[in-house]
Amino acid sequence: MTVLSSALDPSGPEYAAARETMLARLDEVGAEHAKAVVGGGEKYVARHRARGKLLARERVELLLDPDTPFLELSPLAGWGGDHTVGASLVTGIGVVEGVECLVTANDPTVRGGASNPWTLKKALRANEIARANRLPVISLVESGGADLPSQKEIFIPGGALFRDLTRLSAAGIPTVAVVFGNSTAGGAYVPGMSDHVIMVKERAKVFLGGPPLVKMATGEDADDESLGGAAMHARVSGLADHFAADEPDAIRQARRVVSRLNRPASYGTPGPVEPPLFDEDELLGVVPGDLKVPFDPREVLARLVDGSDFDEFKPLYGPSLVTGWARIHGYPVGVLANAQGVLFSAESQKAAQFIQLANQRDIPLLFLHNTTGYMVGREYEQGGIIKHGAMMINAVSNSRVPHLSVLMGASYGAGHYGMCGRAYDPRFLFSWPSAKSAVMGPQQLAGVLSLVARASAAAKGQPYDEEADAALRTMVERQIEAESLPMFLSGRLYDDGVIDPRDTRTVLGMCLSAVHRAPVEGVRGGFGVFRM
Template identity: 45%
Template sequence: MTVLDTAIDSRTPGYLDSRNATLDRLDRLEAAIEEARCGGGERAVTRHHARGKLLPRERIEMLLDQDVPFLELSPVSGWGTEFPVGAGVVTGIGVVEDVECMLVATDPTVEETAVNPYAVEKIRRAARIAACNRLPLVNLVESAAETASGSPPGGGVARDLSRLSAGRVPTVCVVFGPTSGDVAYLPAFSDYTIMVRGHAKALAAPADQLAEDERDALRLARQCVRRLNWRKSGPPPRTFPPAAPKYDAEDLLALAGPAELFDTREVLARILDGSDFDEFKPAVGTSVLAGWGELHGYPVGVLATADGTQTSADAQKAVHFIQLANATDTSLLLVQRDEAGTFGSGALDALAHSTVPLLALNTGRTGDPRFVFSWPADGPTAGDDDGVIDPRDTRTVLGLCLSAVHSAAVEGAGRVGVFRPGKVDQ
């Protein structure tokens, strides 16, 4: 066991300024999230409730098991664009009848959803996450009545849903009202379709079950998930209960501020179980950090970039580490600061051939990760990853993601990339 030391605390020069900068960014983020929660505005929400209908997050809350977390994905998608914040769609992972599921809930109070490209991308991203992580997909759909005729569906959603069917991942759809655009594909391509009597209309999708009202429909959806007899294919956590990090997550607010305070080891000390990190080849290269740890009991390999130009030693160190993660069926976590550069071509090629689950923090879509999150930055973001998160929530978010990816088998590709031990002093 190698417990990380830490040199960052509230006495560190620049700590308070960096922390305050991050808190300012979080205030702007929270305002955007609140705007998304308001849907189509107070008038539209009041009219919707007056009809005896529930909002998307209310439907999700009623569907989920009691007192379980819901990991919402891309809650501020479309922020800073001409389209509504949140794109009129809520997506995320939650537990239904003890089964981790991907949930998609459209917001009928937002009229532009049928023609909003961010809405389509959120739905497609949710379907892809469900497919690669073997998560049953539950769709809670209704389009705004004013746009019920909508525009012709584009077909991308249909292709993604077809991949779920090909992978034998079950899909459930509850239709609460009219559907339009790409949303119309969700009931049409689902294995189980539940419709609310007298309200639901769907494209070429006969109901498997008719519900008397929305609450009855959600009860039937829970019943449907219970009868899936679904089991995880991946291993459970290796350590339970996991040891908490030895250092305070509050410090991540300062580490997420201006780049001069960012240090990957300091981040890991606040998210890994017991702050325990076994560094791989610490004497080889200075621009790539690699090593092993656990996060909420799940084994994980960490690969991170640092300042400086990557040498051939750094590149081969990264490739060798990716190979070992695949050989030991260990999930990978990529961590970097935006200003710290990117991984070299050798590592990128190895990541392209790697098959173990890949999670990413502040890296963009490097290596096609199962999940990719970022810390708040200056200015609005359109939400082209799975979410901008409070740095203090990093450990919890990554833990929920690791649990989700273990719904599928965790299997490495064996030898990936090109590694020549003779070229590097080990």
């Protein structure tokens, strides 16, 4: 039998404590998400509405097919910094006229939709997702261009935005720009480099230089409409392909454009979908509040995969890593899930073999993180942990099937790399509110610094200041703890969002649907040299 059982006791004290901790963390994440939703705040939202304009998320909602979900990406971008949470940009995947699309929408209630450094990073990540999964890109544009005080961090890397649009088009991935308001300076190149352009009458303003800049540069007096109005671009310059009467009309025309893109069908038809045998709500109580306490990832899989059916690979070998085959929303997946935290040589070799098998079968891989890294110590170094860990990382690096990663608990050290962390280009990476990621745990890192300082003092024959050492350890532990939390990591776009554990199956189903918009093909003999 390959159907998973469950030993989770929803009536027990451990479950109750874990659930309470998870709900408290979800409340914290929800409060930060709410900041992104309100954008520039009540004053600027009211001003925007007074101009008869829709908000960014209202535009997205009208664009999408009725009653279809929207997978928002990087909603906490910029968290913990000087810029508004969300980075004045909404990005995500939704269905338009039956076609899965990557949608971006400037939020003009935040500094007129101007781009700050996090806006740029968020937009580039969205383009990366569109390119990897061959998703048409729809840009809902209203932006004053670069936030000038931040220009030193935007101007030079910002050119990649326009490069991406041309490369998407060259790869046969359609790009559509719908201009609702200002699209000025560098922002003018978004419609300028898109395949299809729709502009709203008497609202859209697309020009490289506005009236003040033109006056300063040439001495010419010009108004917004003659420089870059929708009517001018529709009748004179030809930049506008479609001339919309108002915002709803522009969105209607965008949907019509998508309906005629003639996109190919999915490259993978999902099989029958069976719900898990166990309640997804119980995922709230699986991960202990203290990540030092291990948990069985099979409890997660039992509430995640179709029919709770999981065909485990090498169940008796390398037990600290659970590997096996399953389906999620009808799509086949190969799963690698950390069981007891530490990765040993056996787990590393098991993972490398499993990844090769998934590539032979053209099956996407799902990585469920809860690892403190690869094992250290004399016995393990002599046993070859470096070459075996490198074997696993080699396999992950050169695998070509789509990778999806979810950080459930710890994701420390090189274990984060071996489990396909951000640097290893997973198609999507999400975190649970319980997740933590850093070079190592806070106590371990502070302890290492303390030991180094002690050794240095001893080598110099100096007395060691125990009081200063205690203060240093406390400071370092607090810093690393704060920098390892999911909202901190998500704010820097080290994941694609912090999600409710109960939504994991839905999120992964949407991601698997998206990745099958491109061919799913594994590597054939293209791995690097494995050190045996």
